Amino acid sequence: MSPKQKRGEATVEQVLDAALRIYAASGEGGLTVEAVTRTSGVSSGSVYHHFGSMHGVVLALAQRWLGQLLGELVTALTQAPGPRAAVDGIVRAYLAFVRRNPDAARLLHSATADQNVMADIESVRDSQEARLSPVAEWIDARVAAGELAALPAPLIEALILGPVVAVARRWLTLGDVDLDVATESLPERIWQSVSP
Structure with a gap:
């Protein structure tokens, strides 16, 4: 360089x-x-x-932290011995990231970041493809093996991440959620929604 x-x-x-x-x-x-x-x-x-522009700054900042979050989620997913442990690992990794990086997590979960990312969704997907592909491949393989519910990958992803994102947003904005309780209780509830 x-x-x-x-x-x-x-x-x-x-x-x-x-x-x-x-x-x-x-x-x-x-x-x-x-x-x-x-x-x-x-x-x-x-x-x-x-x-x-400032739009570009916010987009780059969101991509920087989204990349870090996705990297941690992929690590949790690929190191898990099975689908149930993977769900547990993803929940724990996501909430740990939010706890460690509240300012970045607040930005990632903000309306501004949502608008900026959605406005440039193609470039975001392209820049994060290396992290997103293993997740989609893992879901497809687990569904094909009968280890996850027979649902399209985007629905499996939404069932796993949707509750975690909602809890993170509440903790970041209202502070009325105990992340320790969420970390312990969400994995089993989420697993019930995606198990075969």
Whole structure:
């Protein structure tokens, strides 16, 4: 990697780190080019050069943390000895990620991130394909083997992740959910919904 490429990568990291700090402190309304340049020390020209707009910054930030979350979920899935343990591992990995990274999780579960990701869903899917493919392949193989309910993969995915995402959102926004209780009780309930 050339020195110029290294500087470019360092600039991108500075901007993304600053954007998350701003989001944590000021919410979506605080995410402006001016705030990012002031917090990161990077010029507005560099922000526009690397990201195109604040939309691009938010999209890149969401993709960065989505990639990390998906990586942890895939690890939990592929290390599990069977489907029931995989469901348990996914629930535990997801909620542990949320607990460890509340600011990033809050961003990932925000309306702004949803809008930005949905606006560029093709590029997001392409950038996360290496992480998404093993999940789809695992589901398809388990359904074919009769180890999961005979449902389409998107429904299996929704049955597994839907309750976990809902709990994460409540914990992040209302704080009225105990993540320890959820971590212990959700896997069995979710398994009941996807077992054959």
